[in-house]
Amino acid sequence: MYLVALGWLYVVLMMAVAEAMAPSGTVLGAVFTFLLYGVLPLSIVLYLMGTPARRQARRRAEALAEPDRGSLPSGDPVAPERKEP
Incomplete structure (x- = not known):
């Protein structure tokens, strides 16, 4: 890809x-x-x-920024208190 870009430049x-x-050209025309x-x-x-490539890098x-959740179930780490009848 960069070889083609260098060739074009x-x-x-x-x-x-x-x-x-x-003879009728100008430096300004060359710049443009x-x-x-x-x-x-x-x-x-x-x-x-x-x-x-940018999408893949993102x-x-x-x-890498997300924490590894592993195989543990999601939810509250403390079990709710159960009321006996």
């Missing part, structure tokens, strides 16, 4: 360099090309692709 960087070096074609879409895609952390 390389392509976008080359597009930005070509924009800056073009890099941000709008590279950083913004890539950050969205990486966030969406990382969702399952579930694992919640499982």
Whole structure:
């Protein structure tokens, strides 16, 4: 996943360099090309692709935070007092 991201950033960087070096291009146009074609879409895609890993990590952390109830029955630890008739 990260290899594709690095490849995409390389392509976008080359597009930005070509924009800056073009006779009618500007450095500002190159910056916007890099941000709008590279950083913004890539950050969205990486966030969406990382969702399952974040969800799994959250579930694992919640499982570790919960006390182990074991096989003991739940309820009041002290038995209620029984009244004789």
